[in-house]
Amino acid sequence: MYFWDKHKTITNYYELLSGEVCDQYELTQMEYDIIMFLHNNPHHNTAAEIVRIRKSTKSHVSSSLKKLENKGLIKRKQSKDNKKHIEIVLLDDAALIVDAGLNAQKQFAQNVLRGLTEEEKHVCMNVFDKICNNAEELLRGESK
Template identity: 30%
Template sequence: MNLKIEFARKMALAYTAVCRPLCQEMKLPQTAFDILMFLYNNPEYKTARDIVEIRNIKANLVSVNVEKLVQDGYIERQAVEKDRRKTELICTQKALPVQKRGRGLQQEFAERLMMGLSDEDQKKLAIYFSQMEKNLDQIIKGDER
């Protein structure tokens, strides 16, 4: 099997192209939009560190964009009671319309990505990706076959 490295790059470029009009309309950098969408789609993750580790955005970019989002009223910082050094990022009501529209764009992107694949092929693809994710987890843990 020969997965081309170009696939991941093209997917990222296409996703950015789909999101660009909304980002321009809302005057949000792509990274700020990505942070809002990450928080919306993954409510179990709430810290800048989570965004750095899970979304794989560089720490300095997360820091700058979180600050912009705070200043623009899209998110608030909230200290965690058990550990005051830890700060959670809480989306405000102002963020919700952007996030809902962004979710629609993500859905549209997924549908366009799957164009030309039958329902059966899409189901198979989901099974294949699920298995590959399990395999990746085992590789990361260092498990032998």
């Protein structure tokens, strides 16, 4: 399918750039993705939200969080009000990884959007959002 094949090309290029950061800091792709997700989405800082939003499996997220915690890159913080609510906090030792990741993300965006006007970038983002929203609705069984 055309869209899926093209999507994989974009994903593969992103993983090539982020893979350099992973190699440099001895991280798996999932560990890197979690660090960057937590940095870019500080209000979605629980394991359940990472699983839900990133469409990752609970087991992969759980094992990656444990490894990140063992590496001193994150800590889990239990809510005083709700013992079951565990927030994940990036620690200072993750700062260099985040900086390298932001540079990789910036390079990715510049390279894949090269030659597009600002208007074309906005149209592209709007269309992609609509495609993703349609897929979300279908996954939830809201639309047939």
